[in-house]
Amino acid sequence: MTxxxxxxxxxxxxxxxxLVEIRNELRQTNLFDTEEPPLPAxxxxxxxxxxxxxxIDGTWNDLRCPHMGAANTRxxxxxxxxxxxxxTERMLTPNxxxxxxxxxxxxxxxxxxxxxxxxxxxxxxxxxxWFQHAPGTPADAHEIPLADGDSWPERPMRxxxxxxxxxxxxxxxxxxxxxxxxxxxxxGSQVYGCTAAAQAAIRTxxxxxxxxxxxxxxxxxxxxxxxxTGFTDNGWIGLSLLHALFALEHNAICAHLASRYPASSDxxxxxxxxxxxxxxxAKIHTVEWTPAILPxxxxxxxxxxxxxxxxxxxxxxxxGLDDSEVLGGIPGSPTDHHTAPYSLTEEFVSVYRLHxxxxxxxxxxxxATGAVLGxxxxxxxxGRAGRELFARFDSTDLFYSLGVAYPGALRLHNFPRHxxxxxxxxxxxxxxxxVDILRxxxxxxxxxxxxxxxxxxxxxxxxxxxxDNPEWAAExxxxxNNDLEAVDLLxxxxxxxxxxxxxxxxxxxxxxxxxxxxxxxxxxxxxQDYRPEVYTQEGIDWIEQHTMLDVLKRHWPGLAPAxxxxxxxxxxxxxxxxxx
Numbered sequence: 001m002t003x004x005x006x007x008x009x010x011x012x013x014x015x016x017x018x019l020v021e022i023r024n025e026l027r028q029t030n031l032f033d034t035e036e037p038p039l040p041a042x043x044x045x046x047x048x049x050x051x052x053x054x055x056i057d058g059t060w061n062d063l064r065c066p067h068m069g070a071a072n073t074r075x076x077x078x079x080x081x082x083x084x085x086x087x088t089e090r091m092l093t094p095n096x097x098x099x100x101x102x103x104x105x106x107x108x109x110x111x112x113x114x115x116x117x118x119x120x121x122x123x124x125x126x127x128x129x130w131f132q133h134a135p136g137t138p139a140d141a142h143e144i145p146l147a148d149g150d151s152w153p154e155r156p157m158r159x160x161x162x163x164x165x166x167x168x169x170x171x172x173x174x175x176x177x178x179x180x181x182x183x184x185x186x187x188g189s190q191v192y193g194c195t196a197a198a199q200a201a202i203r204t205x206x207x208x209x210x211x212x213x214x215x216x217x218x219x220x221x222x223x224x225x226x227x228x229t230g231f232t233d234n235g236w237i238g239l240s241l242l243h244a245l246f247a248l249e250h251n252a253i254c255a256h257l258a259s260r261y262p263a264s265s266d267x268x269x270x271x272x273x274x275x276x277x278x279x280x281x282a283k284i285h286t287v288e289w290t291p292a293i294l295p296x297x298x299x300x301x302x303x304x305x306x307x308x309x310x311x312x313x314x315x316x317x318x319x320g321l322d323d324s325e326v327l328g329g330i331p332g333s334p335t336d337h338h339t340a341p342y343s344l345t346e347e348f349v350s351v352y353r354l355h356x357x358x359x360x361x362x363x364x365x366x367x368a369t370g371a372v373l374g375x376x377x378x379x380x381x382x383g384r385a386g387r388e389l390f391a392r393f394d395s396t397d398l399f400y401s402l403g404v405a406y407p408g409a410l411r412l413h414n415f416p417r418h419x420x421x422x423x424x425x426x427x428x429x430x431x432x433x434x435v436d437i438l439r440x441x442x443x444x445x446x447x448x449x450x451x452x453x454x455x456x457x458x459x460x461x462x463x464x465x466x467x468d469n470p471e472w473a474a475e476x477x478x479x480x481n482n483d484l485e486a487v488d489l490l491x492x493x494x495x496x497x498x499x500x501x502x503x504x505x506x507x508x509x510x511x512x513x514x515x516x517x518x519x520x521x522x523x524x525x526x527x528q529d530y531r532p533e534v535y536t537q538e539g540i541d542w543i544e545q546h547t548m549l550d551v552l553k554r555h556w557p558g559l560a561p562a563x564x565x566x567x568x569x570x571x572x573x574x575x576x577x578x579x580x
Contacts, residue, residue: 286307
C-alpha cells in the first residue's frame with residue numbers, strides 16, 4: 001500500500017523509478033487466471049506457418065499453450081478471485097438509473113481541449129480490437145425500477161445480463177467468468193476479424209490486399225448495410241474513417257512488400273502486411289495516443305521507453321540491450337507472462353468505459369476552406385444513418401472535422417445525452433450510463449474504494465477527498481446515502497482530482513501501468529519475435545519510421561495544411577481559412 005506522496009508528486013527521477021516499482025508490484029500481485037481447468041498445453045508441434053504469422057482467431061501466439069489469448073477464452077482478473085464475485089446484494093443499490101440521471105447527465109458540454117475528436121474515435125477503434133463480451137438475451141435481464149417521473153418508455157427498465165461461461169469443473173466455487181469473443185491479443189482484429197468467414201470477406205485474393213473502394217471507403221455488405229470489415233458494432237463516422245484508413249494502410253504495406261519480394265504469394269503478403277499493420281497501430285497507441293491524452297512528461301517518457309527503451313537507438317548498436325525492456329524497449333525483448341497466463345481482464349475493460357469522450361453535436365467543415373458543411377447530432381452520425389452521411393461527404397473533410405473538434409472530458413455530468421437514450425438500429429433502447437454502472441456490479445468489479453485498495457492505493461476517507469468539486473461531493477453523498485464504500489468505480493474515476501496534465505484518473509492509470517506493457521510483453525510478435533526474420537527488415541522499418549501523421553498524409557494528402565507543424569496527430573489540428 002502506498003503512503004505519502006503519489007508517484008506524480010515526486011521529483012522526476014524518483015517518479016520514474018516509482019512507476020517501475022508500481023508496475024513490478026502489480027505484475028507480481030495483480031494477475032489472476034480464471035480458466036478452469038487451465039487451458040491445455042500443446043500436444044503437437046506448432047504448424048510452421050504460425051511461427052511467422054498471426055492466426056485468424058489468436059491461437060498459437062504462445063507456442064506452449066496454443067489457446068492462450070485466443071477468441072472465445074475467458075477474461076482474466078487483476079484482483080484476487082475471492083474479491084471478484086458479482087455484487088448481488090447491492091446490484092440495484094443505489095439504483096443505477098438514478099446514478100446515471102443524477103451524476104452523469106450532460107447539461108453543458110465539457111470539452112477535453114488537450115486532444116481532438118480523432119483521439120476519441122481511435123480509442124473506440126482499439127477497444128473493438130481488444131474485447132467484446134457475449135451479448136445477453138431479453139429473456140434474462142436485470143429489471144431496474146423507475147421513478148414515477150422517469151420518461152423511459154418501458155417499466156421496469158430491462159438490461160440483458162452478461163452470459164457467464166458455464167463452469168467447466170463440477171462443484172466449482174469460483175465466481176462467474178466471462179468470455180471474450182475477440183482475440184485478447186493486440187492483433188488488429190477490428191480490421192481483420194476473428195473468424196475465417198470475416199477474414200475471407202475482406203480479402204481480394206490478389207497481392208495480399210483487402211477490399212477498399214476507389215473513393216477510399218470500405219464496401220458495404222448488402223445484407224447488413226455495414227462496412228465489410230472485422231468489427232461493425234457501435235459504428236459512427238469516426239470508426240468508418242479509421243477502418244478505411246487502416247485498410248488502405250494494409251494495401252500500401254502490401255505494395256511495398258511486393259516491390260521488394262515479387263515472388264511472394266497473396267497469402268504471404270496478406271499475413272506479412274497484417275503483422276506490420278497491427279504493430280504500427282500498437283506503436284501509434286503506445287507512443288502517440290497515450291501521451292496525447294496523458295500529456296505528462298513522465299508518462300511520455302515511460303511510453304517511449306515501453307516501445308523504444310530508455311536508450312533508444314542504442315539497442316541497434318548493442319543488440320543485447322533487447323534483453324532489458326527498460327533499456328532496449330519491450331519489442332525484441334524476451335516474452336514473459338509474469339504470474340498468470342495472458343488474457344485481458346475485467347478490470348481493464350472497466351477503466352476503458354470512456355463514453356464521455358463522445359460529443360452530442362458535430363460540425364462538419366471543409367478541409368480546404370474551413371467552411372461549415374453541416375451541423376449534426378450524434379444519432380445522425382452513427383449507426384446506419386451515419387453510414388449514409390459518411391457517403392455524402394469527402395473523407396478529407398470528415399477527418400479534418402474530427403481533427404479540429406474536441407471530445408468530451410472524462411468527468412461527471414458529461415455523458416452524451418443521446419447515449420442515455422440510445423435507440424440502436426436493432427430497435428434495442430439503452431441508457432449506456434446505467435449499463436456501465438450495472439456491468440461493473442454484475443461482473444464483480446469492486447466499488448471505487450475497494451478497487452483502490454486492491455491496486456495498492458490508499459482509500460479515500462471522505463466525500464470531500466473523493467473529489468475537489470464541492471457540489472459533486474454533496475451530490476454523490478446524497479445518491480449513495482452517505483456510504484463512501486458504496487460509490488461505484490466509474491463514479492470515482494470520473495470525479496477524483498486529476499494529476500496535472502492527465503486526461504483520466506490516476507486510479508484508472510494503475511490498471512494501465514500494468515496492462516499497457518503486458519499486452520506487448522506477453523505477445524511474442526511484440527517481444528521475442530519482433531525481428532526482421534519474422535517481419536522482414538522492410539516491415540520493421542515501416543513500423544519504426546512511420547507515425548499516425550504519416551498514415552493520414554499518405555492516404556489523404558489534402559490534410560497536409562491542417563497537419564503542418566503538428567507533432568502528434570491526436571493534438572488539435574491547425575484550422576484553415578482563418579477560422580478562429
